Amino acid sequence: MNKKIAKQLRQRKRKIRNRLKKTRPANIEPMLNSGNIHYEISDRTRGMLYGGIGAIQMFVEQLKLDETINRYLRIFKLYNPYYASDHVLNIAFNILCNGQCLEDIERLRNDEVYLDAVGADRIPDPTTAGDFCRRFSIHHVELLQEIINEIRLKVWAQQPPDFFTEAVIDADGVIAGTTGECKEGMDISYKGIWGYHPLVVSLANTGEPLYLCNRSGNAKSSDKAAYYLNKAAHLSRRVGFRKIRFRGDTDFSQTHYLDGWDEQGIRFVFGMRAMPNLVTIAENLPETAWKGLIRPPKYVVKTAPRAKPDNIKEQIIKERGYKNIRLQSEHVAEIAYKPVKCRQSYRMVILRKNLSVEKGEAVLFDDIRYFFYITNDREATRAEVVADANKRCNQENLIEQLKNGVRALRMPVDDLVGNWAYMVMASLAWTLKAWYALSLPEKGRWHKKHKAQKQKVLRMEFKTFRHFFIMLPCQIVKTGRKLVYRLLGWNEYLDVFFRAIKAFRYPLRC
Numbered sequence: 001m002n003k004k005i006a007k008q009l010r011q012r013k014r015k016i017r018n019r020l021k022k023t024r025p026a027n028i029e030p031m032l033n034s035g036n037i038h039y040e041i042s043d044r045t046r047g048m049l050y051g052g053i054g055a056i057q058m059f060v061e062q063l064k065l066d067e068t069i070n071r072y073l074r075i076f077k078l079y080n081p082y083y084a085s086d087h088v089l090n091i092a093f094n095i096l097c098n099g100q101c102l103e104d105i106e107r108l109r110n111d112e113v114y115l116d117a118v119g120a121d122r123i124p125d126p127t128t129a130g131d132f133c134r135r136f137s138i139h140h141v142e143l144l145q146e147i148i149n150e151i152r153l154k155v156w157a158q159q160p161p162d163f164f165t166e167a168v169i170d171a172d173g174v175i176a177g178t179t180g181e182c183k184e185g186m187d188i189s190y191k192g193i194w195g196y197h198p199l200v201v202s203l204a205n206t207g208e209p210l211y212l213c214n215r216s217g218n219a220k221s222s223d224k225a226a227y228y229l230n231k232a233a234h235l236s237r238r239v240g241f242r243k244i245r246f247r248g249d250t251d252f253s254q255t256h257y258l259d260g261w262d263e264q265g266i267r268f269v270f271g272m273r274a275m276p277n278l279v280t281i282a283e284n285l286p287e288t289a290w291k292g293l294i295r296p297p298k299y300v301v302k303t304a305p306r307a308k309p310d311n312i313k314e315q316i317i318k319e320r321g322y323k324n325i326r327l328q329s330e331h332v333a334e335i336a337y338k339p340v341k342c343r344q345s346y347r348m349v350i351l352r353k354n355l356s357v358e359k360g361e362a363v364l365f366d367d368i369r370y371f372f373y374i375t376n377d378r379e380a381t382r383a384e385v386v387a388d389a390n391k392r393c394n395q396e397n398l399i400e401q402l403k404n405g406v407r408a409l410r411m412p413v414d415d416l417v418g419n420w421a422y423m424v425m426a427s428l429a430w431t432l433k434a435w436y437a438l439s440l441p442e443k444g445r446w447h448k449k450h451k452a453q454k455q456k457v458l459r460m461e462f463k464t465f466r467h468f469f470i471m472l473p474c475q476i477v478k479t480g481r482k483l484v485y486r487l488l489g490w491n492e493y494l495d496v497f498f499r500a501i502k503a504f505r506y507p508l509r510c
Contacts, residue, residue: 051474185416214420405462
């Protein structure tokens with residue numbers, strides 16, 4: 001960031017802070033006042049809302065993502081007028097620019113300033129984008145994911161040494177419902193919802209979706225999971241992760257593969273179904289085998305602790321006599337357990353929840369429920385195994401972002417593979433957001449501050465990232481030798497934005 005821009009950012013920050021701190025005497029008029037408003041159309045000055053899209057384009061060029069897609073993804077025999085990268089990036093950019101479906105591409109297609117900003121005479125319309133999705137075969141979708149992962153390795157290679165301590169890989173399925181009736185591959189799920197059942201395999205360290213697989217709505221959660229977990233492990237080894245760990249819920253404890261993963265040095269923590277034989281074992285354990293589970297606090301109070309507010313929900317439940325299940329205590333025990341399809345035994349950590357079932361003020365009865373976790377981690381304590389298994393719930397946040405933030409699971413076309421292709425291209429918007437954060441430099445005098453900012457951007461919701469880094473009102477100025485994005489506003493992340501731009505101007509260390 002040059003001195004002039006740094007000075008401008010300080011001045012704008014100071015100006016808004018002074019304005020917000022300024023006290024005003026009480027007056028009889030409301031704060032929001034329309035004033036004497038007039039609307040006009042500018043003749044020469046042109047602007048747009050998505051000033052951050054230029055930085056994304058710089059980033060794509062630095063990564064050579066467009067070049068790599070065009071080199072290996074052969075969808076067309078003849079490019080006229082669009083290359084494969086034009087289609088892929090068009091879908092990702094549409095989502096970055098607040099689009100929610102293919103039809104929103106038409107909004108950008110008719111925005112002359114946006115077309116100038118991305119250096120395009122025109123972009124594919126929604127119908128052409130949908131046709132591009134339908135041209136994919138399974139081979140093409142798999143190839144596109146491998147292309148994206150090749151670029152992902154470049155981004156990971158720029159990270160500090162402690163990044164490669166351990167790769168934590170999560171797997172889960174999600175129901176993607178649809179109201180359509182003629183979509184090939186759709187079926188009714190175990191929840192009674194018509195649609196598809198995509199598989200998501202992700203890296204928990206950064207929240208990146210490594211592999212997505214679209215499946216029929218009635219598919220089991222574990223279908224093809226082992227195949228993609230193995231591919232994710234291979235990807236992690238290539239970049240130099242020293243350890244690999246798999247996590248999944250009860251649907252992913254595929255005992256047929258546990259021995260193979262253990263032989264490869266892969267640690268795993270999977271939930272196990274509370275099958276009758278396991279429940280019987282747990283019930284017959286002596287009380288001395290159980291230890292109380294003390295969960296660490298969710299956060300540390302930095303100021304004085306405050307009194308808890310009244311639980312209004314619980315008051316209403318008691319007043320109206322609804323059934324209420326309350327947790328009284330938790331205990332953990334451990335046994336050696338050999339699944340039928342395994343050649344050796346593994347640790348089985350058992351969590352016992354003591355619950356009370358109440359109705360109004362009266363306690364109806366006590367209830368005990370068991371949860372089982374199988375792992376080959378011989379070093380972690382029982383509490384750590386339970387905590388690690390529970391952390392897998394963070395993947396639910398990623399799935400929520402893919403589903404309702406990026407809206408990659410909308411299933412806009414009429415066949416299973418075409419919707420799979422759209423899912424991969426739309427999720428690229430989230431992946432670019434993660435790469436954007438990982439590419440932020442954190443060295444130098446302010447490395448602690450910059451490292452904290454990097455983690456904050458990495459953990460941002462997609463909507464927040466879009467507001468602070470993409471939706472930047474700007475003026476577009478075309479000169480003989482350059483295209484100028486002149487930002488017109490200020491927000492608290494602009495210093496991070498300009499540090500990112502500076503990093504995007506230099507080639508990667510590969």
